[in-house]
Amino acid sequence: MAISYETELAEGWNKALQKAKKINKKILFSEVLKIAPIAPLTFYHAGKDMYSGERFFWQDPNKEITIAGAGKIEKIQVNPDSSRYENMENEWKELMQDGVKCGILDIAATGPLLFGGFSFDPEKSSSALWDQFGDNLFYLPKYMVSVINGETYLTSNVICSPEDRVDLYIKLLHERELLLKENWETGFSACPEITGAEEVEAEQWKRAVANSIKEIKSTELDKVVLAREMRLTLSESASSEVIIKTLMEEQPESFIFCLESGSDCFLGATPERLVKKTGNEVFSTCLAGSIIRGKTNEEDAQLGEELLTDEKNLLEHQYVVSMIAGALGSICDEISVPEKPLLLKMRHIQHLYTPVSGFGKKEATIFKMIEKLHPTPALGGLPKDKAMVIIRETELLERGFYAAPIGWTDGYGNGEFAVGIRSALIQGKNASLFAGCGIVEHSNPESEYQETMIKFKPMLSALGGLGNE
Numbered sequence: 001m002a003i004s005y006e007t008e009l010a011e012g013w014n015k016a017l018q019k020a021k022k023i024n025k026k027i028l029f030s031e032v033l034k035i036a037p038i039a040p041l042t043f044y045h046a047g048k049d050m051y052s053g054e055r056f057f058w059q060d061p062n063k064e065i066t067i068a069g070a071g072k073i074e075k076i077q078v079n080p081d082s083s084r085y086e087n088m089e090n091e092w093k094e095l096m097q098d099g100v101k102c103g104i105l106d107i108a109a110t111g112p113l114l115f116g117g118f119s120f121d122p123e124k125s126s127s128a129l130w131d132q133f134g135d136n137l138f139y140l141p142k143y144m145v146s147v148i149n150g151e152t153y154l155t156s157n158v159i160c161s162p163e164d165r166v167d168l169y170i171k172l173l174h175e176r177e178l179l180l181k182e183n184w185e186t187g188f189s190a191c192p193e194i195t196g197a198e199e200v201e202a203e204q205w206k207r208a209v210a211n212s213i214k215e216i217k218s219t220e221l222d223k224v225v226l227a228r229e230m231r232l233t234l235s236e237s238a239s240s241e242v243i244i245k246t247l248m249e250e251q252p253e254s255f256i257f258c259l260e261s262g263s264d265c266f267l268g269a270t271p272e273r274l275v276k277k278t279g280n281e282v283f284s285t286c287l288a289g290s291i292i293r294g295k296t297n298e299e300d301a302q303l304g305e306e307l308l309t310d311e312k313n314l315l316e317h318q319y320v321v322s323m324i325a326g327a328l329g330s331i332c333d334e335i336s337v338p339e340k341p342l343l344l345k346m347r348h349i350q351h352l353y354t355p356v357s358g359f360g361k362k363e364a365t366i367f368k369m370i371e372k373l374h375p376t377p378a379l380g381g382l383p384k385d386k387a388m389v390i391i392r393e394t395e396l397l398e399r400g401f402y403a404a405p406i407g408w409t410d411g412y413g414n415g416e417f418a419v420g421i422r423s424a425l426i427q428g429k430n431a432s433l434f435a436g437c438g439i440v441e442h443s444n445p446e447s448e449y450q451e452t453m454i455k456f457k458p459m460l461s462a463l464g465g466l467g468n469e
């Protein structure tokens, strides 16, 4: 595809170079174009040769925003401590300071954008499993395709140095033309086979659940979410684009996310929004309480009805609603919380679901909201600090980015973060799948174990491990 608007780009680029020279400092130059439709996944795939290890992908369940990034011009990682959200926000502001933009402005999820995530718990010492990700990791992409309400945009970002020359601009034009030329259908390959599956210490996990139930009965602990890992071996290295494609087909009600880092890739299909900010409108999702899908419509409706009236699941859910309502209430002027949960149904599972919305106060940035919300009792527990200690001490896995905020924020202050559940860390021929459950007073270790089995299914299926289930 030929790129038009070259004159505008050249003018914008010149303006940025002049500014960089004038203030004698590197600055960010960003251009946004409206382009002919290209599927973001095709674009993601096109970046494989040049930008493997530094790509990302995102799609929300309403398909309002799909983004794919290829190449990074900046990678931001801050210290793993309780100030990590604030520090990340400050780094982001600094990066955008004095920046020059050209082309189309004011469209959410276009222009300079940060994509990435935080680990579940900055206090958990990190093992080798997550060493490519660290405690937090965000990219400012070099090239990004965003499909926003059906319109396709291409963002190109460059850091301009006072000493740069115009040849760089020619290189940029050439590179992005290559990325947009891609026709992926021809290069489609199937998923490798699963040759081994190991449930890491399943019996010990059940014992930990039993211990937590006792603790809930005898102390002020109300809820704790305990997770476990399934380790798969694959016949060949899995390619993230094929997994993403399958997740998009099989899990259309979920957020599809993928973040590459070096040779590793964290991806999944999560139904759980942590927070979305559009202007000053704020949305969050309370999701907790689970049951399987029925084989017939009738059985499915019956199971849904059972979930909506089951006291154990309603309590598990209510803890999340109270906490999220409180946290958002402290940073929003008005919030609206439905009285009763609804059902959210995915291919393998149905959940209790309460959407919460509000209007953020002026100072409530998306990073502040993440800080207030994470971890909700859907992934941590209640009271939060006590649950975190139990998770840290008893879980046999390192959660890393699992169950933690993953998403994007743009230069206009919009953004959306989901929690990275129904997810896997892919490392060449190895994949670690994660699943957890909210443990409350009336939990039963065996049924919670079965619940984690269902929660492994979206990723197992995307990796070809479930047949047609």
Ligand SMILES: C=C(O[C@@H]1C=C(C(=O)O)C=C[C@H]1O)C(=O)O
Pocket (backbone or CB within 6 Å): 225, 227, 272, 287, 288, 289, 290, 316, 351, 378, 379, 403, 421, 422, 434, 435, 436, 437, 438, 439, 455
């Ligand atoms: C922790 C997970 O899911 C969470 C736990 C749920 C539950 O216990 O009912 C439901 C939705 C999620 O908030 C997971 O999928 O790994």
Ligand SMILES: [Mg+2]
Pocket (backbone or CB within 6 Å): 288, 289, 290, 316, 437, 438, 451
């Ligand atoms: Mg549950």
